[in-house]
Amino acid sequence: MSETYESRAYFTLNYRNLPDSLLLGENSNNQIEAKLRTSGFQFLYYKIFRSRVDIDVSQVTYQDGKYVLDEQVLIRQMDQQLSQNISLLDLDPNVLGVDLYKVDSRKIPIQANLNLQLQQNYILDGKVNISPDSVVVKGPKSEIDTIKVIKTSPVQLSHVSEDFSSDVSLLFPKGLDNSIFSVGRATVFGKVSKFSEKVFEVSVQVRNIPEGYQVKTFPNTVTILCKATIERLKEISASDFEVVADYGQLDGSESSKLFLEITESPQKVYDVKLEKRTVNFVLEQQ
Template identity: 65%
Template sequence: MLKKVLHGLNQKKVKVFSLFLVCSFLAWFLSNLSESYEARSNLVLNYRNLPDSLLLGKNSENVIEAKLRTSGFQFLFYNFVKKQIDIDVSEVEYQNGQYVLMDDALKKQIDLQLSQNISLLDLDRSRLVVDLYQVASKEIPITANLDLKFQQNFIMEGEPKITPDKVVVKGPESEIDTLDEIQTESIQLTNLSADFSKEAALIFPKGLDNSIFSIGRVNVSGKVVKFSEEVFEIPITVINPPEGYQVKTFPDAVTVLCKATVDRLKGISSSDFEVEADYAQLNGSNKNTLLLTITKEPENVYDVRLSEKTVNFVLEQQ
């Protein structure tokens, strides 16, 4: 029984002693943190106010080491949350092919952004070299990468509409001078029978690390219409016949398949087409067939196709 009492008393003493020890340590720790110290701390750099004629390169420094005098509390805070410093790029000077922010201007910008209880003593460099380069600008057309499958007798009317249809790229001239077009990601649509509209990302070429683009996505839309087919019989015209001979083709006419909307087909006739066979294409050979070519067709149709691509012929002396 006595042992149990002594054991209980010893446990209480240990707890009380531990409590006083922790309180003493905290009091000592807080007292030391409230004192001023000189130490080095890393400051994170954010570049601001870039002139329109310059762009920030990938090799710019994003951290600078500063010697500061402040309380231990402040240094403890900086160990967890890095101090962000905005660097005004408009104050840089161009020297020996580099854009630099000199010591006085650099210290002034940093000092103005530190709290009143923090003194800036020194920096790890006498000047800050900023990776800037002259910017060139270019407007580049956008093309849609479409893979469309339509229901039977449906087709897209005209070209797809891309909004916006151009992208502005800014970067070193050596990077952007070869850009002629920017494509969208592949847009795959199946079983189409109605108008479509789809947002798509732009695919930028590799090797443009220092270039920026005004947009990254566009809207691609198209008008889908129902079409019909009609066959027209068109006489064959032979051009460049040999002197003193007449070229007679068998047959003397060929059928042409035309696809268009129903309303458009109502206004089309055989006179809107011309089919020619050029005798000069033989170039002295002994072939007895001529290649047929459609040389005239109506506007605003989707497809015009010959039923036969060649025709037989005979020569008749005049």
């Protein structure tokens, strides 16, 4: 078995380094036959364990309507992976056709399929986050152009009173047999805070008053109920709000009431609400 022989052995092909613009089809050869010169022990090894060799697809050329790796490229790639005491004499096939097809790529947003139920007096502080927030899909243009969004598998969270994080799988549309996706899972997470309420007394501002007149409202201040985190409420004052009564809304009517609108309010609050939606008024000539 230690003598030198010439014989044939089969190698399983492992394709790697695909160009970004190409995908590997299902019809590529998965093995190649090689004529080798080496010891009987080496041949016995290859007969029993059929070795695997990496094929660098980035070195393909396009010939006569198909992608191929010519003999010189194949021999060079395989020689680099064989033992030094093995001589590669011949390959079958000596030109390897690789089933590749051109693809487009798109970045598709991921959407959380989340049913979140918070405990009483708790709020979602900010928005629900997803990491990664998108997935890159590669495939034929006709396939991937139909995809608008990728949803996560359903996430059900109940009685939540603290920050949450869930690792979930992505749900890919059917009929995308020739497309691949950069990721198959995502993390859905968010910040949860306890909220409180605070009442602010805010002056009523009247707009569009006729020239030569003034408007007095009764009352001239109204209360606003604001819901936010306890920490945020400590930072807010009445000056952060503006409540407006638009005299022009009457449009010639004889109503004695003006509707109120909150035109300015602080950011990062859960809810703001007027405790009264209207005020009485009198129009006085100056």
